[in-house]
Amino acid sequence: MTGTSSGTVGFCGLGMMGAPLAGNLLRKGVPLIVHNRTPEKAGKLLEAGARWAETPRAVAEGASSGLVFTVLSDARALREVLWGRHGIARGLSPSGLVVDMSTIAPDQSRTMAGRLATRGLHFVDAPLGGSVDAAEAGTVLFYVGGDPSDVERVRPYLEKMGRGVEFMGPVGSGTAMKLVNNLLTIGHVALLSEALALSEGLGLPRGRVLSVLSAGGAASRMLESKRDSLERREYPARFLLRLARKDVDLVVRTGRRSRRETPFAREIRRLLREAGAQGHDLEDFSAMAEAALRRLPARPPEGSTGTGDLPAISP
Numbered sequence: 001m002t003g004t005s006s007g008t009v010g011f012c013g014l015g016m017m018g019a020p021l022a023g024n025l026l027r028k029g030v031p032l033i034v035h036n037r038t039p040e041k042a043g044k045l046l047e048a049g050a051r052w053a054e055t056p057r058a059v060a061e062g063a064s065s066g067l068v069f070t071v072l073s074d075a076r077a078l079r080e081v082l083w084g085r086h087g088i089a090r091g092l093s094p095s096g097l098v099v100d101m102s103t104i105a106p107d108q109s110r111t112m113a114g115r116l117a118t119r120g121l122h123f124v125d126a127p128l129g130g131s132v133d134a135a136e137a138g139t140v141l142f143y144v145g146g147d148p149s150d151v152e153r154v155r156p157y158l159e160k161m162g163r164g165v166e167f168m169g170p171v172g173s174g175t176a177m178k179l180v181n182n183l184l185t186i187g188h189v190a191l192l193s194e195a196l197a198l199s200e201g202l203g204l205p206r207g208r209v210l211s212v213l214s215a216g217g218a219a220s221r222m223l224e225s226k227r228d229s230l231e232r233r234e235y236p237a238r239f240l241l242r243l244a245r246k247d248v249d250l251v252v253r254t255g256r257r258s259r260r261e262t263p264f265a266r267e268i269r270r271l272l273r274e275a276g277a278q279g280h281d282l283e284d285f286s287a288m289a290e291a292a293l294r295r296l297p298a299r300p301p302e303g304s305t306g307t308g309d310l311p312a313i314s315p
């Protein structure tokens with residue numbers, strides 16, 4: 001089917017990203033039918049006029065536009081919501097379209113698309129660039145993979161939820177782009193974590209280090225967005241550390257499948273695993289800075305100049 005769809009749109013997954021994105025659609029006049037495993041998270045949307053459905057299947061049955069959006073933790077959750085006994089696939093009519101905004105691997109997107117196609121259903125992967133603030137402000141970017149006619153069908157809705165649609169190619173290209181992006185964004189915070197641990201070892205005050213970094217060549221959007229958390233050493237969840245570890249896992253696995261080694265990603269994953277084991281899984285992923293601190297002595301050893309075994313400079 002080509003062209004735009006009208007009517008009620010389905011939405012499953014009202015977590016930190018899903019709820020504000022669904023809110024953007026509602027605010028722009030799109031009638032919504034929604035479901036979330038934990039119903040309480042739908043409260044604000046229902047007050048704003050969304051209809052509740054008891055199951056993902058009921059969402060699909062109530063979505064007269066034939067469109068259902070999903071924003072779920074991972075591929076396991078998506079499989080359950082699509083293919084479970086009360087899953088979306090059982091409720092969509094032929095030519096229905098699932099737009100998945102979760103971060104999963106490209107081969108997982110292709111598998112979902114292939115299975116749906118056997119029922120005459122369509123699939124677009126449209127993972128999200130940007131975090132909770134961007135979802136709330138309507139400024140996320142979508143990395144999109146799919147059949148061009150399917151993408152055109154969903155584009156008006158993506159444009160209502162975010163600031164832009166980056167079409168990357170066939171199904172799986174959106175999630176591929178997302179993994180490339182997240183290797184850099186998560187990797188950036190990993191390196192920043194190590195830089196802060198090093199600066200602490202060198203006796204530099206954290207706040208001063210962050211402000212000097214922000215003013216110089218190491219300045220970046222990631223540094224700005226995590227600066228406050230890193231300075232206060234408090235990490236209220238914007239993007240859960242365990243989801244960041246899932247993404248870096250996907251980078252490593254996807255890299256291997258495409259015969260590309262990703263040694264930096266493996267090291268980042270190691271730091272995220274340490275942070276998880278230290279109890280930071282449900283905090284923001286920038287809490288990996290705490291794990292980095294535990295890897296290094298907090299202060300230079302007694303009597304040390306902090307220069308390690310560098311040769312002495314002769315007068």
Ligand SMILES: NC(=O)c1ccc[n+]([C@@H]2O[C@H](COP(=O)([O-])OP(=O)(O)OC[C@H]3O[C@@H](n4cnc5c(N)ncnc54)[C@H](OP(=O)(O)O)[C@@H]3O)[C@@H](O)[C@H]2O)c1
Pocket residue numbers: 012013014015016017018036037038041071072073074076077080081101102103104128129130131132238239240243247
């Ligand atoms: N947060 C970010 O900054 C950010 C940015 C870009 C992309 N993403 C990606 O977007 C996706 C959602 O992230 P989020 O931050 O919104 O995470 P979240 O707040 O943890 O939400 C996860 C959603 O998945 C649902 N879910 C998990 N397991 C399920 C299952 N087995 N069956 C049914 N529903 C299940 C959760 O339901 P409950 O509410 O019942 O737990 C919730 O609706 C993830 O793939 C993440 O990697 C996140």
